[in-house]
Amino acid sequence: MPIEVTELCHSYKKGTPFEKKVLHDISLRIEDGEFIGLIGPTQSGKTTLAQHFNALFVPQQGRVTVNGCDTTDKKADLISLRHEVGYVFQNPDYQLFAPTVGEDIAFGPINQNLKPAEVENRVEEVMAQVGLDYNNFYNRDIFALSGGQKRRAAIAGVLACKPRILVLDDITAGLDPRGREEILEVVRKLHCNEKITIIFISNSMDEVAELAERIIVVDRGRVAFNSATREVFRQSARLKAIGLELPEIMTITDRLSSCGYNLPDAILNLEEALQSIAENLQKGQVSD
């Protein structure tokens, strides 16, 4: 199910005095099974762009095709398209509405008109996928959940529709380090085990550097970068000009390089960093 976007434009509040152009001529393509990091400063248009992928926004100008289905087509079945492209919103409070976790997760499959037994199976399956214990959480009150558990319930609610593409809109915002790690682990597994295409919107460069294979940077409604993660983080000067930081790990390795370490540029995670530092120390290149 590739997503293809061609010359997409979008204006917010079109036709009113508050009209503001938020997307300018965006063209890109997302292949099956990719892990895309979608980043950009706040107000850059990343959410608006991503909401075009499951036809929550229909192009005002340009085209968006998902698996060959043009979302501007009047006859297109947008409902089943939305089951194929799952979207997890930033704030789970907007999504969760049922009294209990189980009922909320079952909402999507029920909309797909599945049989009750099948719905139950799905709920059990996705609860296991996101790490919510079925017996313990099925009847749990939604409002008694912690922030991290709410996020997981929200992801489960979307996964229950069996999407092949999953858009995750800043799902780690406001979580404590442990909750964040747990959520990221869930995402990693979905991508590796279920081969779900992931579009990961985030404000954290560390997360994106660690997880994404390709990065799309949106700046003021235009695509500023669209290449492999390492390629993007090599261009630190341009990133900084846009207003984005480098991953934490890179600021450290950059400092070490300037102190005489011989490290490759654009180190993306802790293991890579440790390995190359260890190599340096073994060769005894570094003098203090």
Add this chain to the structure above:
Amino acid sequence: MELTKNITLGIYLPGETSIHRLDPRTKIIATTLLIILLLFIRSYEAYGVFFIFTAAIIYFAGIPPRFALCGLKPMLPVLILMWVFQLFLYSTPDAEVLFSWFIFTATDTGLHMGNMITLRVLFLFTVTTMLTLTTSIVSLTDGLESLLNPLRKIGLPSQELVMTMVIALRFVLILAEELDKIVKAQMARGVAFDRGNFIQKTRKIFPVFLPLFINAFKRAEELIVAMEARSYSGGKGRTKMKTLHMGRVDLAAGGIMILYAALMVFILFSVSPRI
């Protein structure tokens, strides 16, 4: 999908026109006067004059007419329903029957009444929207408060009352934005809001309103904390950063309003009402 696009009530459109610069008290009194006049209008001639005046306000305030009116779009079904009700249910003994169908009978007085009432709601909405479109929320508060201040003596908590009203107005847009997000979250899970019969459609509303109410309560609580953190304690002893004062524009506006009201009163009495 943008629900907030058609909301104009409670939105301020910044501008530099003389209508924007009017003292909020002038605008509030003028709006009240216009509303009172509207309640007495019973003829098309009077509506004609009223239309010209309203159009002039929209023109001089530099508000795009389409934007001033787009807030009416969501109200359209209610307006039509109201018109239909009047058409079939209102009649006088000497009324002429236009047509009848089943147990319903439409009369000419019913038609007239329907037109009058629909136009009245239309203009009421437009006039009040013009007030909020050209007045920032801060000056609206100040103006209302200063107008209601004399009533403090008889025990009316004017400042608190105005604060409540302004917050309610401000929340129209905030809640609409939240509704937008919630609707999208539901659509993303395969809800088709535009499909199904009436009962099916109504059932789809519940999953939307539950989170909306919960979020509204949450927001209210946050607002209370924010206000208390800044030691808000009602109107007693509060001073203003900007004091209001009436200028020459207000004098001119007052003059125009008096002339206009006189004209309207003349029309209201000279043109014989049909009912």
